[in-house]
Amino acid sequence: MKALSQRRRHPLAAVALLLMGLLITGGLYMAAGSVNEAKAATGYSASDIEEGNKLFVANCATCHGLNAEGSADGPSLIGVGAAAVDFQVGTGRMPMQMQGPQAQAKPVQFDDAQISQLSAYVASLGAGPAIPSEDMLDTSHGNSAAGGTVFRVNCAMCHNAAAAGGALTRGKFAPALAGVSEKHIYEAMITGPQNMPVFNDSNITPDEKRDVITFLKEIESQGSPGGAKLGSLGPVAEGLFIWTAGLGIIIAFTIWLTSRPS
């Protein structure tokens, strides 16, 4: 200790002190961050649940009931799990803009901390699917070809082979999947939002889910090899194009070629 106190006036003492302070602050911050991360995947703190409860009562209880027990206007949320909340609130579908055939995506209403608190509260009501970990979403370990096969067998009948979306009955629809985050795609598969069926882990394993996400991200990022893709909607868009623009250009030329009448 004496050696240390003797050198307290050393020219580099201030620098060492500053460095130490920074290291401690940074280390603490890192520790706090990783603690938070761990909580997202496993458990939530009591304060998160309490804050989530407040948010829930203020924003969700009108339809889902004060204790999330459900009402005529909305289903019970007991046992839907954190993943369902993270998907519905995280994509802006909840709180719902209006009752209709299905909840539409709209600008997200809460920040990430609030969504996490809401998830914590709903997760505390009963066991349900948890928010997937980073590892389950890491597309660098996925196989897009295997994912494409799973996608065509399980998803394409509603979402279209190129994930461009499609119609369901009575005004319901399967949305296009471009621009949806890996986490939300995964959560949709395990929770089955709106009219989507649940694809649990025995139906599509977590690895296959990651393959599907890899496939979707790859076809989204590769662009269209053949030029403008006309919405990837299939031959209707192609036929519409040739009958309007295609024949329009042809007719313009025929008129030009015969514009000097006899």
Add this chain to the structure above:
Amino acid sequence: MSTTTEYTPKTSTGRIAHFVDQRVGGSGIVKEFGRKIFPDHWSFMFGEVALYTFVLLLISGTFLTFFFDPSMAHVIYNGSYNPLRGIGMSAAYASTLDISFDVRGGLFMRQVHHWSAILFVAAVSVHMLRVFFTGAFRKPRELNWVVGGVLLILAMAAGFTGYSLPDDLLSGNGLRIIDGVVKSIPLVGTYISLFLFGGEFPGTLIIPRLYSLHIMIVPAIILLMVGIHLFMVVVHKHTQYPGPGRTNDNVVGFPVGPVYAAKAGGFFFIVYGIVAAISGLLTINPVWNYGPYDPSPVSAGTQPDWYIGFVDGALRLMPGMLGNFSFEWNIPFPWGVNTLSLNVLVPALIPAGIMFTIMFAWPWIESWVTKDKREHHLLDRPRNAPFRTGMGVAGVVSYCVMWAAASSDLIATHFHVSLNDVTYWLRVLFILGPILGFVVARRIALSLQRKDREIVLHGRETGVIEMSPEGAFSERHADLDVYKLHTLVNYEDRKVIPAQPNAAGHISRSEKRRGALSKFFFEDRVAPVTPSELAALKAEHGHGPAEIEGSSTESIEK
């Protein structure tokens, strides 16, 4: 036997031409065809578009045959499209992917082939609509109309067989629907299906079989039909729109050489350029999206190419049950229960059957109703044949309703309406649309005829407003120039021809039916202005307001 010195050309080009001419008689051909006159109108050029896109199809198709493998042998894809690498598929699909990703220029040629295919059928259709609405199918061209109709069906057959070749999920689903339709045919359906697919669907034979049809049989018949079609065009000469100096006995226009040779030749490259530009910029049939064919999945947005759309739409419109009445009949026979699937059979075959029957028979139906057996080389303006225009529009509407039904899912998602409601509305329109279309189109045609009459009798509006000494305002009307006048007054005035007794003084039942149809078609008509009518009105107006006098002298001075 001639003693004159033989002609010796001075230039080398001349010598080559002379050499060829003496051996094959080229100058005779050029003299005959080079002086052939074609009338000039933009609407006459769709047949050319069809011909040129067909040539494009032959060129691009030949390129594709060099690389396409029409086999359903199982292979593991190992090409450069990553999202399908390592997946098992047929050799046909794998080679289509190779054409798209690993053959230089292959994707462009595939897109040229497919874009020109759907443009080809569209051009054939528009050409037929032009021929129908202008009455160009009348004697002596009835047979050529039939050949044209056969060409339309062949074009659809060529398109569908080609669409199915890549053996992707989308086209496989289309084949599955065809298989279902074939199987719904009573008694023989199942056997026809087993015969077509060489066993149970999908089997391993259908792609090579479709390939033979697509690259050999169908194009060969199309070429033959195109030959007959063009031969008859030359024999009949081209029709022309009515106008001063144009009669049933002449053709007013430009000669093939040099005008049309240049125009048509140039137009080929214009069409080629348009198709190439579209193919370079826009994806068509991205087979890599659909994946290899597998009988279990069907993806959303599965539709056929546009020209098969109306059949798909009819299938989508057909209810399986109407209240408690089921369209699936289970008929007990001594050997067991046989199923008659009217819910598939009726929509798949009846609307198309009715449409093509009326289309092929129309020239004879029309000449039977109008008792018109004369030759016609002058076209009708569509407004001057309100009955035909109405019938044509009714056909177009019913086609378009079925067509729209083939995209009912896209209508639902893009206009944010319920898919069910789209189907219900289209079902209503399928019944009411053609009737409304007929009535509205005929009324519009009659009104346009009345407008023409009005213009002929009172001249065109000049936009000059005059004030009379009494303070009344009126617009000056100017006489039409004679060319315009000729077009507006010279058209065929079809009247009701009541049922006529035959030689024995008996009115046959079919003649009564003809009389009733004639009444239905021609009861409402607008007669063309006659010269005496016009002269009488002129005389009457001669004492009337000064503006008519002033303007008529003006037009005389011109």
